[in-house]
């Protein structure tokens with residue numbers, strides 16, 4: 001086989017569909033978020049980032065940076081191994097205690113990313129619990145889908161955020177079989193939120209485990225940033241809460257929180273936990289500082305919600321269509337992959353605004369969008385500039401406005 005030709009033909013197909021991924025070469029500037037230097041084709045220039053998942057700008061918070069500087073001076077760079085063989089650093093222990101407390105759970109377990117925490121936890125549980133059947137929301141994240149697939153357990157996909165469909169699917173199963181219900185709280189592309197209480201009621205009725213991904217909610221919702229489950233007083237009803245340290249907490253890493261036995265079980269049986277070298281102390285120390293700050297401070301959350309509401313009002317006023325949802329995510333709908341990429345390119349080239357186009361397979365075809373994530377650090381002037389840029393481009397590409 002001519003491998004090179006094979007690779008380039010496949011890539012050409014992506015390009016012709018308008019969904020070839022181009023990474024924006026950015027240099028983030030500590031202390032200046034949401035500004036970044038864009039290293040494009042011409043000379044580097046400053047742009048405003050409108051699509052970061054560092055939702056609160058914690059990636060540059062002084063407490064976080066100070067903790068990371070201190071940790072590198074105290075502990076050096078890497079940990080030197082897996083958690084089992086010399087790689088457990090005291091910061092991992094402190095961070096796991098902090099995470100358990102954040103979610104009101106007995107225990108927590110760190111992973112090197114949120115992706116790994118979902119993949120490894122779901123594949124371990126679903127493959128090792130004898131006869132386990134997984135009920136998985138139709139819009140679950142790739143890391144959950146892949147983990148479930150790897151487990152080879154039987155899986156039933158229920159309609160997105162639909163308790164009735166979940167109940168129907170459960171009712172058709174042998175009552176004696178162990179069941180695991182996997183879903184997210186805030187869905188990152190539509191910004192809608194799961195009916196968590198209803199799912200917990202159904203889980204109780206059928207004796208199922210509940211597994212929630214709160215990646216897009218931790219740090220952002222609840223009085224201490226414990227996610228939607230904290231806000232709704234439901235943390236104690238969820239068997240396992242999964243999150244990331246890389247989005248609102250601004251650093252890197254993933255985790256699960258649950259009972260002591262559950263976390264110990266995954267610690268003891270999960271390949272993706274056992275056989276991967278542990279997070280550097282700097283990252284653990286930075287995440288620890290970030291979580292501690294957001295547990296005590298709600299001003300970032302409040303300001304973010306204010307910015308989100310302000311942008312939505314302005315988009316409504318000029319008739320730019322965006323999905324209405326109860327979260328901090330503002331999806332501006334384009335509905336065509338080539339146009340979506342073109343709008344994103346124009347925003348960057350002409351207005352120094354960076355919003356990545358979101359195309360298939362991240363979202364279904366025909367629902368291509370610009371996913372805008374206002375942060376506490378976007379000013380009124382930033383919003384003005386974004387709205388006037390979108391107004392100009394919308395007319396030029398011939399997209400319709402809402403009434």
Ligand SMILES: *Cc1c(COP(=O)(O)O)cnc(C)c1O
Pocket residue numbers: 113114115116118141143184188213215216244245246253254
């Ligand atoms: C980003 C994401 C993850 C993965 O988290 P990382 O820490 O970035 O690996 C998991 N679940 C959802 C819903 C995500 O959007």
